[in-house]
Amino acid sequence: xxxxxxxPSRIQTENRQRIxxxxxxxxxxxxxxxxxxxxxxxxxxxxxxxxxxxxxSKEAIHIDLLNTLMEEWLSPLDAxxxxxxxxxxxxxxxxxxxEMSRLYPRESRLFAxxxxxxxxxxxxxxxSTLKPLFDKQCGIIAKxxxxxxxxxxxxxxxxxxxxxxxxxxxxxxxxxxxxLPGDDKRARGADQFVEMMFRKVLTP
Amino acid sequence: xxxxxxxPSRIQTENRQRIxxxxxxxxxxxxxxxxxxxxxxxxxxxxxxxxxxxxxSKEAIHIDLLNTLMEEWLSPLDAxxxxxxxxxxxxxxxxxxxEMSRLYPRESRLFAxxxxxxxxxxxxxxxSTLKPLFDKQCGIIAKxxxxxxxxxxxxxxxxxxxxxxxxxxxxxxxxxxxxLPGDDKRARGADQFVEMMFRKVLTP
DNA sequence: TCGTAACTTTACCAAATGGTAAAAATCTTG
DNA sequence: CAAGATTTTTACCATTTGGTAAAGTTACGA
Numbered sequence: 001x002x003x004x005x006x007x008p009s010r011i012q013t014e015n016r017q018r019i020x021x022x023x024x025x026x027x028x029x030x031x032x033x034x035x036x037x038x039x040x041x042x043x044x045x046x047x048x049x050x051x052x053x054x055x056x057s058k059e060a061i062h063i064d065l066l067n068t069l070m071e072e073w074l075s076p077l078d079a080x081x082x083x084x085x086x087x088x089x090x091x092x093x094x095x096x097x098x099e100m101s102r103l104y105p106r107e108s109r110l111f112a113x114x115x116x117x118x119x120x121x122x123x124x125x126x127x128s129t130l131k132p133l134f135d136k137q138c139g140i141i142a143k144x145x146x147x148x149x150x151x152x153x154x155x156x157x158x159x160x161x162x163x164x165x166x167x168x169x170x171x172x173x174x175x176x177x178x179x180l181p182g183d184d185k186r187a188r189g190a191d192q193f194v195e196m197m198f199r200k201v202l203t204p
Numbered sequence: 205x206x207x208x209x210x211x212p213s214r215i216q217t218e219n220r221q222r223i224x225x226x227x228x229x230x231x232x233x234x235x236x237x238x239x240x241x242x243x244x245x246x247x248x249x250x251x252x253x254x255x256x257x258x259x260x261s262k263e264a265i266h267i268d269l270l271n272t273l274m275e276e277w278l279s280p281l282d283a284x285x286x287x288x289x290x291x292x293x294x295x296x297x298x299x300x301x302x303e304m305s306r307l308y309p310r311e312s313r314l315f316a317x318x319x320x321x322x323x324x325x326x327x328x329x330x331x332s333t334l335k336p337l338f339d340k341q342c343g344i345i346a347k348x349x350x351x352x353x354x355x356x357x358x359x360x361x362x363x364x365x366x367x368x369x370x371x372x373x374x375x376x377x378x379x380x381x382x383x384l385p386g387d388d389k390r391a392r393g394a395d396q397f398v399e400m401m402f403r404k405v406l407t408p
Numbered sequence: 409t410c411g412t413a414a415c416t417t418t419a420c421c422a423a424a425t426g427g428t429a430a431a432a433a434t435c436t437t438g
Numbered sequence: 439c440a441a442g443a444t445t446t447t448t449a450c451c452a453t454t455t456g457g458t459a460a461a462g463t464t465a466c467g468a
Contacts, residue, residue, distance in 0.1 A: 049417075
């Protein structure tokens with residue numbers, strides 16, 4: 001961004017990655033304002049001005065994270081195949097979302113933080129990238145319903161409920177850990193429950 | 205807290221309420237660290253030192269809000285009647301949660317912020333207050349299932365999914381507003397969908 | 409291996425922020 | 439109404455924080 005389009009060196013690629021990794025965890029749990037450059041620097045073993053050497057500002061780090069996040073986060077939705085078996089396609093999507101919740105809770109919380117706070121940095125991105133994809137997938141699901149392959153319901157609210165339930169396991173982990181202290185089987189129990197639930201809802 | 209247990213004057217009650225109201229909105233959307241005393245003071249037409257006159261610190265305001273929130277937030281869960289008609293009891297609970305999501309989105313977001321960030325100020329409260337209530341209600345639901353009144357499933361995950369879906373409408377409002385711009389029928393559509401969904405899941 | 413570009417570190421700064429001191433204003437009550 | 443208590447305002451302060459300047463160090467291609 002500051003250097004006019006020269007290809008990044010090995011060190012540059014490496015260090016930017018280190019910064020992103022440290023910042024992701026901190027932004028996810030303390031929010032943007034709740035995270036300081038010093039904390040990020042500490043977490044990745046660098047000095048504060050060094051961060052600014054790689055990113056123009058604290059906000060630039062945040063934006064970079066959100067942009068990267070958006071692509072990875074939406075790819076499972078895009079993977080839904082209109083020509084597949086409807087129920088299995090949706091259940092596969094749900095399984096992937098549960099897996100992401102388990103493997104990438106930081107990303108989930110970063111996203112949650114951004115949206116809860118009114119999406120100050122992501123609204124345009126939501127309009128331009130998420131909205132079209134969302135509408136497309138709603139269309140696919142609507143067609144499946146009209147063909148009688150799955151039960152009829154409002155496709156948008158169906159997707160909302162999938163997001164809500166799957167991301168809840170990452171975003172509200174602190175609460176769940178208190179209420180369901182049985183550490184081991186928690187993830188499996190969640191997977192089984194969620195699959196059962198949506199199978200029941202979607203079966204015509 | 206600072207004054208040793210004298211009964212609060214009219215002005216004191218009034219102004220504390222004004223402060224809480226302003227702080228609720230700000231903490232809910234910007235988080236604790238993202239909100240400044242000046243912002244709160246501005247929002248309730250007072251001066252910064254005046255806030256400190258009524259609350260010992262910024263954190264004291266936050267804690268007061270969380271404590272108040274906890275009671276109001278959990279009351280619907282406690283209202284579930286073990287001797288009522290199981291399906292209707294749970295659906296009533298869900299309806300109340302949806303209503304709260306619509307009427308008190310700030311409270312929902314304040315709570316979400318706190319939990320997403322690892323519940324730094326609420327963990328003890330969750331253990332001591334929420335956990336026992338949660339366990340009790342899980343017990344009631346488990347009994348209903350054993351009696352064949354509703355479908356069998358993991359009661360805890362059922363409650364999680366109810367929380368996830370209902371609170372999603374308040375917490376992710378910014379995203380929903382982008383994806384479902386039809387303003388008017390949104391709330392009604394959500395209510396209908398959620399009721400249909402859980403009715404289907406719970407029917408044996 | 410030498411020179412230059414890329415990178416790191418130290419020392420710093422201005423603004424923002426949580427909070428204090430104390431004077432000024434207002435309210436309450438005998 | 440007068441006196442004391444309560445509430446509000448003004449002026450400050452120490453720390454934190456995002457960011458800069460510039461000197462020092464390292465990597466790397468010719």
